[in-house]
Amino acid sequence: GCRMGTLAWLGIAILCLGAAWAVPAKEERRKVEKPKADLALYENLDLDNYDLTLDNYGEILDLSNYEELYDYGDLAPKIEVGTLAPRPKDPVALPNLGTTAETPKLQPLTTASRLLPAPIPMQVLPSCQLCLCIGTSIYCDDANLEHIPLLPPETTYLYARFNRIGAIRASDFTGLKKLKRIDLTSNFISWADADAFRLLPSLQELILPENRLTALPELPRSIVRLDARLNRIPSTGLRPEAFRDLKQLQFLHLSDNQLEYIPAPLPESLRSLHLQNNNIQTMHEDTFCDSQDHSQIRRALEDIRLDGNPINLSLFPNAYFCLPRLPTGHF
Secondary structure, three states, rough: HHHHHHHHHHHHEEEEHHHHHHHHHHHHHHHHHHHHHHHHHHOOOOOOOOOOOOOOOOHOOOOOHHHHHHHOOOOOOOOOOOOOOOOOOOOHHHOOOOOOOOOOOOOOOOOOOOOOOOOHHHHHHHHHHOOEEEOEEEOOOOHHHHHOOOOOOOOOEOOOOOOOOOOHHHHOOOOOOOOOOEOOOOOOOOOEOOOOOOOOOOOOHHHHHOOOOOOOOOEEEEEEEEOOOOOOOOOHHHOOOOOOOOOOEEEEEOOOOOOOOOOOOOOOOOOEEEOOOOOOOOOEEEEOOOOOOOOOOOOOOOEEEOOOOOHHHHHHHHHOOOOOOOOOOOO
């Protein structure tokens, strides 16, 4: 009986030792077989054609549920809601919300406290309310004027273009001793008083194109430039020898009118004479030069425009000998 018990204990011991040896062996087999399985998995992937670009980036990575994959709630900072304004150091300075502040009563205006506008000189009121006054220049362009406004006595330059002025009266410029330029381009002026400009001692430029004038008034001797283009002035609308005594006249532009002859005599100071597009048909030999003095030279008169007239300039060869250049026109 004792021998049988001993053999039973030996069998149990051998079984325990076999089980202990089997566990490490199985673990070793697992470690060896796992790399083989991983390699078999990667062998099925085609890594040779794998190229990550901007075109296929969205196909490889699914970002449609990107926000659902991550919970940022724990990362969000916790902000305690409250006032951000600092507490005042002096509680007394705070207004008492429990009491209603009294509304200040408005004091009635008195003559002493009433604000009155600064007085405006009467001499600048008529024109500067309708026009723009800058220094001594008055700008009344496109102001729907039907007559010349009353101007300040110190006016030097007047621009009243593109209006509806129909006439110029002698009283329009009375006392304007400093007036140098008058520009009345593109109005409806059909007549002007004979003395409308004659008594202006400083007037140098009179600009009257694009009007309806049929006669020119008398001009002051200070005039340097007269521009009366695009009117309806015939030769009878000019006074006899109208420009003879204008010793400072340099620019005389009367183109696009109804003149039948060249206004003569012309002052020696004249530099530019524009008479194109009129009805001039003939010319006197003494119009530009003194036919009795062949030594005469008029160096100043270099610009003569007679084109657009029915006159043939080649018929008057002795009329240009004193000029530095021939007139422009038909020869």
